[in-house]
Amino acid sequence: MITEKMQQAFLEQINKELYSEYLYLSMKAYFADKNLNGFVNWMSIQVQEEHAHAMGMFDYVIERGGRITLDTIEKPKNDWASPLEAFKDVVQHEQYITSQINALYDVADETKDRAAQLFLNWYVKEQVEEEASAGDILAHLELIGNDTKALLDLDKELSSRVFNPPVIG
Ligand code: OFO
Numbered sequence: 001m002i003t004e005k006m007q008q009a010f011l012e013q014i015n016k017e018l019y020s021e022y023l024y025l026s027m028k029a030y031f032a033d034k035n036l037n038g039f040v041n042w043m044s045i046q047v048q049e050e051h052a053h054a055m056g057m058f059d060y061v062i063e064r065g066g067r068i069t070l071d072t073i074e075k076p077k078n079d080w081a082s083p084l085e086a087f088k089d090v091v092q093h094e095q096y097i098t099s100q101i102n103a104l105y106d107v108a109d110e111t112k113d114r115a116a117q118l119f120l121n122w123y124v125k126e127q128v129e130e131e132a133s134a135g136d137i138l139a140h141l142e143l144i145g146n147d148t149k150a151l152l153d154l155d156k157e158l159s160s161r162v163f164n165p166p167v168i169g
Pocket residue numbers: 016017020049050053094097127130
């Protein structure tokens with residue numbers, strides 16, 4: 001059975017994962033408006049991944065005998081000055097999520113919840129990947145600067161990303 005404190009910490013993180021989904025959905029709309037369809041594809045997959053992150057925790061809380069209650073999802077930003085500015089926000093957001101997953105792990109540690117620690121190991125590893133992939137794209141955008149042809153090449157590259165449903169836990 002999950003403790004009240006652990007359950008509350010998971011509920012707060014589920015909300016943040018749903019906000020991540022919402023933020024990337026908003027970025028997907030921004031890139032669609034710019035006709036950058038490879039970026040749209042990248043964001044579509046990001047949206048699906050964030051949904052899976054939220055649902056993984058949602059199902060885990062239920063499996064541990066907890067009770068899910070949902071809260072308001074914060075309104076995301078809807079516009080960016082450039083793809084570079086959007087990806088600065090992606091990297092900053094993923095760094096924030098990493099800090100929040102670590103804080104969730106700390107609660108599992110404090111409450112000696114070994115099952116939650118094992119479960120959260122997947123998320124700790126996932127954040128390494130999340131920060132790395134967003135960081136790579138940001139670095140490319142910084143190199144690209146105002147070179148439209150290079151931006152379109154990157155867009156083409158991002159169109160090949162595919163969604164592999166994560167096996168969480
Ligand atoms: Fe982007 O990793 Fe979940 O939030």
